[in-house]
Amino acid sequence: MSCIRFNTPAQRTQMRDAGPALAAEDVAVLHLAPPVTESKIARLRLLARHESGGIRQSVASNRHAPADLLAELAADPDAAVRGEVARNEAAPVALVEALAQDCDARVRCWAVLNPGLPAAAVPALLDDPDDQVRRLAGWRREHAAV
Template identity: 50%
Template sequence: MSCIRFNTPAQRAQLAALAPSMLTPEEVAAQHPAPPVTDSKIRRLRALASDANPKIRASAASSYHLPDDVAATLAHDPDAEVRGWLARNETVSCDLLRELAHDETEAVRAFVAINYYAPEDAMSELADDPSATVRRLVAWKASLRDTVSA
């Protein structure tokens, strides 16, 4: 006996009509607004970015509210994990992503490759990266874009 259920078109239509309506992302955000970004939050991010512990600096690098000058400093952090978190951050400038695309550490370049906002010229360079992993990630991301546009 099969456990797969096949609904008729009429049954699917009835189920769809009875389903609760879904909120759009904008409606959800309106119901649950994020706290405002204050000067004190920016001061805390600056302090975290200069902490001696690389895990703390990595946490700062992941913040969507990271000031540009702090991001530029963290792009040259001696710890690859910090640079990796910066490379994943979707609010980092295209110029910094271009710079991180040339990072000595494969993982940092890989995170640039999967960052949705990485500029096309950086992606073209990463497509020829010495690392097979980075090249595969570039190809994977391109296949997603091709799937969405089809």
């Protein structure tokens, strides 16, 4: 995903017009994305079916992707796509819990790091067959008490 942002003229106008109404300390708000519209959700749905795994990953990482779309992407054959769903903090808790049991260790690693994964699900990952998942689960358990 690119870090370059391309705003439409309408978006630039909206941000420019909103500026004077903000207090000086709130100027950073100008750099937020425009509101999520039905059109954006429709584009996410279309891109979720793209043949490129990288594009599906981008959709899976989007915090505005609807829960049903994230559930569809959580069943993607590409583990990298499932991993993006597992690390998406906006993903429903039940979905993150399910991905914590994924057949791919990378997906389980992302799930254990997702703050949405309930603490009660972490102990099972302490006995995971994968060393990295066990280490991350141990780290999560240690830092949850802090």
